[in-house]
Amino acid sequence: MQELQHLFPRLRSYIFYLLALYVLGLGFTPYQTVFLGLILGTALSLYNLWVLVRRAKQFGQALDEGKRPRSVGTFARFATAALAVVITISYPNTFHIIGVVMGLMTSYLVIIIDLVVQNIRRRWEER
Template sequence: MQELHQMFPRLRSYIFYLLALYVLGWGFTSYQSVFLGLILGTVLSLYSLWVLVRRSKQFGQAVEEGRRPRSVGTFARFASAALAVIIAMRYPTEFHIVSVVLGLMTSYLVIIIDLVVQNLRKRWEER
């Protein structure tokens, strides 16, 4: 399996494509609050993924150098999720809360889909 920091540029581009679709949905449909919730959740999901990649790289370097590793940023990721929910609850007419939560899960769904696609591609090339 590829390491997360090697996968990150590809995952980031997929998430940016999803964000572009969400912006189009926000601009051209009557479901502005749903798409705005997806945008908020996905942006904070991308931030959480970035924190995870950065901290896991630092964690690996610390282990290689024999130092005591720091955490992988769990608190920062939880705080960003809490911030998204607080914003959605503060402005319920602007942000759809279920969409915010779905947006927060976007990076994990993108990782899973990417891993499945990469494994299928690898099997196809081995034939």
């Protein structure tokens, strides 16, 4: 569980960089609805990642203390995704549904890419 605690600041900064790119895309391209969808989905994805890290820490503490651990917040993450879809359906001229879905998946893609890069970096240093 400690690994996730140390990983979160790096992942958060990567997601903030992506959000900055999305804001630039919003300002300089004619695809405002797509970039607004990406921004909404990515912001909620960052929130889901934060919830996961916080709940994982609580889960580990409960195991260390011998208590019965709570869940890792799966329902809260599903509810956040449902909120994103409700917002998108309520304002279809503002948010693009595909952009929101892609944004919701951003944190998982960032985690996978970061793990691949860290493994390559570790192997390179072992040489």
